[in-house]
Amino acid sequence: MENATILETIDLRKDFGSQKIINGISLSIGRGSRHAILGPNGAGKTTFFNLLSGFHKATSGEIIFKGNDITGLSPYRINRLGIARSFQITNVFPKLSVFENVRAVLMSKHKIRFNFLRNIRKWGNLEQETDAILEQIGLREKKEAQAGFLSYGEQRALEVGITIASDPEVILLDEPTAGMSIDETRQAIKLIDKVTQGKTLLIIEHDMEVVFTLADVITVIYYGTVVATGSPEEIRANQKVREAYLGDQ
Amino acid sequence: MDYISILPIQILHGLVYGMLLFLLASGLTLIFGMMGVLNFAHGALYMIGAYFSFSVLLWTGQFWLSLIIAPVLVALVGLLIERVFLRKVHVYGHVAELLVTFGIAFILEDVVMILWGSEPLKIEIPAILAGSLSMFGDTYPTYRLFILVVSLLVFVFLSLILTKTRAGIIVRAAVDNKEMVGALGFNVPLIFLLLFGVGAWLAGLAGVIGGPYLMTHPGMGAVILVDLFVVVVLGGLGSIRGALLAAILIGEIQSFGVLFLPQFALFFQYLLLAAVLILKPEGLLGEKT
Amino acid sequence: MTHYRIWNWLFLISFLALLAFLPGLIPEFSLNVVITMLIYSLFAIAFNILFGQAGLLSFGHAAYFGTGAYTSILVYKHFGLSLFPGILAGGVFSVLLGVIFGVFVVRLSGMPFALLSLAFNMLIYAVAEKWRTFTGGEDGIAMQRPDLFIPGFGSIDMFPTVNFYYFVLIIVVLCIAYCWWFTKTPLGRINVCIRENEERAGFVGYNTYTTKLLVYLVCAFFCGVAGALASSFDEFVSTSMINMVKSGDILITTFVGGLGIFWGPIAGVCFLTYLNDTLSSFTKHWVLIQGAIFIAVVMYAPDGISGLLLRIKNRLFDRFKIEKG
Numbered sequence: 001m002e003n004a005t006i007l008e009t010i011d012l013r014k015d016f017g018s019q020k021i022i023n024g025i026s027l028s029i030g031r032g033s034r035h036a037i038l039g040p041n042g043a044g045k046t047t048f049f050n051l052l053s054g055f056h057k058a059t060s061g062e063i064i065f066k067g068n069d070i071t072g073l074s075p076y077r078i079n080r081l082g083i084a085r086s087f088q089i090t091n092v093f094p095k096l097s098v099f100e101n102v103r104a105v106l107m108s109k110h111k112i113r114f115n116f117l118r119n120i121r122k123w124g125n126l127e128q129e130t131d132a133i134l135e136q137i138g139l140r141e142k143k144e145a146q147a148g149f150l151s152y153g154e155q156r157a158l159e160v161g162i163t164i165a166s167d168p169e170v171i172l173l174d175e176p177t178a179g180m181s182i183d184e185t186r187q188a189i190k191l192i193d194k195v196t197q198g199k200t201l202l203i204i205e206h207d208m209e210v211v212f213t214l215a216d217v218i219t220v221i222y223y224g225t226v227v228a229t230g231s232p233e234e235i236r237a238n239q240k241v242r243e244a245y246l247g248d249q
Numbered sequence: 250m251d252y253i254s255i256l257p258i259q260i261l262h263g264l265v266y267g268m269l270l271f272l273l274a275s276g277l278t279l280i281f282g283m284m285g286v287l288n289f290a291h292g293a294l295y296m297i298g299a300y301f302s303f304s305v306l307l308w309t310g311q312f313w314l315s316l317i318i319a320p321v322l323v324a325l326v327g328l329l330i331e332r333v334f335l336r337k338v339h340v341y342g343h344v345a346e347l348l349v350t351f352g353i354a355f356i357l358e359d360v361v362m363i364l365w366g367s368e369p370l371k372i373e374i375p376a377i378l379a380g381s382l383s384m385f386g387d388t389y390p391t392y393r394l395f396i397l398v399v400s401l402l403v404f405v406f407l408s409l410i411l412t413k414t415r416a417g418i419i420v421r422a423a424v425d426n427k428e429m430v431g432a433l434g435f436n437v438p439l440i441f442l443l444l445f446g447v448g449a450w451l452a453g454l455a456g457v458i459g460g461p462y463l464m465t466h467p468g469m470g471a472v473i474l475v476d477l478f479v480v481v482v483l484g485g486l487g488s489i490r491g492a493l494l495a496a497i498l499i500g501e502i503q504s505f506g507v508l509f510l511p512q513f514a515l516f517f518q519y520l521l522l523a524a525v526l527i528l529k530p531e532g533l534l535g536e537k538t
Numbered sequence: 539m540t541h542y543r544i545w546n547w548l549f550l551i552s553f554l555a556l557l558a559f560l561p562g563l564i565p566e567f568s569l570n571v572v573i574t575m576l577i578y579s580l581f582a583i584a585f586n587i588l589f590g591q592a593g594l595l596s597f598g599h600a601a602y603f604g605t606g607a608y609t610s611i612l613v614y615k616h617f618g619l620s621l622f623p624g625i626l627a628g629g630v631f632s633v634l635l636g637v638i639f640g641v642f643v644v645r646l647s648g649m650p651f652a653l654l655s656l657a658f659n660m661l662i663y664a665v666a667e668k669w670r671t672f673t674g675g676e677d678g679i680a681m682q683r684p685d686l687f688i689p690g691f692g693s694i695d696m697f698p699t700v701n702f703y704y705f706v707l708i709i710v711v712l713c714i715a716y717c718w719w720f721t722k723t724p725l726g727r728i729n730v731c732i733r734e735n736e737e738r739a740g741f742v743g744y745n746t747y748t749t750k751l752l753v754y755l756v757c758a759f760f761c762g763v764a765g766a767l768a769s770s771f772d773e774f775v776s777t778s779m780i781n782m783v784k785s786g787d788i789l790i791t792t793f794v795g796g797l798g799i800f801w802g803p804i805a806g807v808c809f810l811t812y813l814n815d816t817l818s819s820f821t822k823h824w825v826l827i828q829g830a831i832f833i834a835v836v837m838y839a840p841d842g843i844s845g846l847l848l849r850i851k852n853r854l855f856d857r858f859k860i861e862k863g
Binding site (some may be wrong): 285287337343345360512527 | 793
Binding site (some may be wrong): 075084085092102105108113118120121162 | 735
């Protein structure tokens with residue numbers, strides 16, 4: 001199988017006023033790879049995701065997805081092209097049911113966005129597809145529950161569900177296991193592994209167990225620049241990384 | 250018409266109205282900056298300032314007394330509004346707070362009509378202010394200069410308090426970041442309350458001095474509220490300096506607009522408001538949206 | 539759940555039947571009040587598509603109601619059209635206005651949205667007031683209600699209140715039925731998603747701007763239809779149909795009725811119209827009472843009358859369940 005580059009950034013930079021948060025990141029993400037982004041707090045990891053997903057406009061540099069320049073596109077366009085992201089702080093549709101949360105994403109995926117004449121039930125496959133995804137994330141039983149009332153772990157699962165429902169080629173997960181207990185984390189790892197089969201995963205994480213279980217490539221970011229990129233073993237052994245992370249295991 | 254010679258007078262007109270607007274807008278913008286609520290009742294507070302003044306005048310015959318008492322009464326009303334109504338709906342979010350002030354504006358207008366009737370009132374100003382002074386080769390009503398002087402004094406006073414006193418600095422900090430100020434141990438609800446009271450006091454003062462100038466009638470609050478919104482949005486929600494600039498700008502636009510294109514004076518205000526909201530919702534100088 | 543559904547349908551059908559037979563049951567002056575309630579119910583339901591469902595608070599929706607009102611009267615006057623085309627024109631022109639304003643307003647939300655809608659309302663109000671030759675200014679335009687022309691059938695005189703009542707009833711019921719249907723369509727569902735989390739909606743592929751604009755136009759259409767019905771009913775239109783008081787009124791009425799339940803705004807309209815009608819004979823201070831009710835609802839029952847009624851009903855039913863053991 002060809003390990004072509006599916007997503008790459010070329011000297012990507014982002015300034016907020018006088019604050020230079022991203023200082024020239026050039027990264028290549030291989031198709032089908034599981035690529036972890038590590039770095040201390042404030043290193044710019046989430047900002048990097050924000051740039052990739054279109055939330056922020058890069059100050060300079062390029063983002064190339066499948067050979068096309070997507071720099072500066074709106075989030076919705078980037079999503080439609082095949083990149084989806086999750087959020088560190090759960091970002092669901094609180095008053096809607098779990099079912100509706102996921103179905104909304106599927107409607108968009110199937111381009112059912114503006115119809116104001118047909119009852120939504122007419123699209124029978126939507127319900128089945130939604131159930132399938134709910135099954136995957138383990139929330140099938142809770143489909144009628146209001147998203148805002150779910151437990152933290154369930155909300156994080158829903159968060160992942162919403163992200164993968166658009167059937168993206170590249171999945172960006174931003175600290176999916178933040179705040180989870182050891183058991184919940186183990187569950188989450190299994191879930192992430194399952195739902196990202198055959199897709200490209202870019203994951204920001206602090207939990208080393210998650211990183212070393214899932215990732216085949218790791219990039220360490222420090223102060224908005226790439227310190228090192230390599231396989232988990234290479235990164236473990238890397239001196240600069242050690243310095244940046246101070247006492248990492 | 251000799252435009253050059255009337256220019257200073259027109260500018261003065263605009264300045265007078267602008268400063269009056271500023272008295273109102275300064276309170277409004279501070280309240281917004283701190284609470285995130287655009288106080289729809291601000292025009293109504295202005296109105297009851299004028300009406301209280303009328304009654305104090307009726308009662309005591311002393312304009313100077315009403316100048317002192319009426320704003321204080323309005324401040325008390327303001328404190329009441331914040332304590333009883335706004336604080337209760339604070340948990341429901343900005344929309345609820347907005348709606349409450351909106352409802353209060355409605356109610357105050359009707360209360361005023363019940364207590365004072367719906368006909369415009371005539372407020373007697375003291376003889377010393379009733380005449381005119383000669384300036385720029387013409388005469389200018391003393392009363393309007395009085396408005397200007399009072400507004401400027403208040404502005405200076407307000408600036409001093411906000412920049413030089415500890416209380417003022419705390420208020421400015423709270424307007425900027427109330428969570429932080431709360432975390433530092435200050436009683437934020439109390440600051441809200443006092444700020445609202447001061448805003449109301451300013452509105453009441455504006456009502457006292459503005460009533461005889463602009464006409465005292467139950468619709469006066471609604472009429473000036475429009476201009477107020479333009480000023481506050483234009484100047485940036487939360488910025489006193491912005492409010493000053495915007496108020497003077499609006500005052501001048503009114504002054505010259507009425508002169509050259511009386512048909513379209515109102516249009517300009519609304520168009521300006523719309524334009525600012527469309528192009529730059531944060532206004533000219535403000536940082537908050 | 540189905541048991542519950544049957545009761546809902548039965549209730550709805552009997553309610554509609556009541557409305558159908560109403561002219562035989564009540565005197566004409568009461569029928570006038572009901573017509574007003576029907577018209578404003580449509581206005582409130584349409585307004586709630588934006589307020590309750592989209593979560594967008596507009597302080598200037600009289601712009602659309604008023605545009606509909608002026609359009610129909612002007613269309614009757616200048617083109618001699620019959621009733622139905624006049625009403626339709628009201629809706630269509632409101633949509634056109636909605637495009638002009640909506641393109642700008644829908645970019646915003648929250649406070650800026652509210653203020654810009656206010657500014658736009660004031661602009662169009664100023665136009666209506668100043669353009670006396672066309673709109674009659676503050677004095678307005680009076681115009682007799684034209685006939686209802688049904689192709690292949692003939693004209694029905696709309697002067698008798700009963701006739702007009704049935705016309706309004708059919709139009710309003712159809713429109714409100716569509717608005718209900720709308721909430722079940724994809725656009726209707728996405729509308730709510732955007733309210734819940736606009737940012738995320740964008741991230742899952744929705745162009746929230748065009749979506750909101752489309753919703754805005756749907757709302758504008760029905761507000762315009764309501765306005766057209768209103769001016770046709772009064773046989774008169776003036777700036778009072780397009781001013782800030784009207785905007786404030788619909789806002790208060792909708793909120794008092796309740797934003798969260800579909801029929802909530804209808805409850806608000808009926809409640810306040812009824813109160814207004816009965817209390818107006820006793821006191822001139824209806825505004826005060828309405829304001830007080832409004833504030834009380836904001837503070838103590840922010841889910842409105844409908845929310846309150848539903849909570850009471852649920853509590854009663856819970857008690858039944860507990861009693862049954």
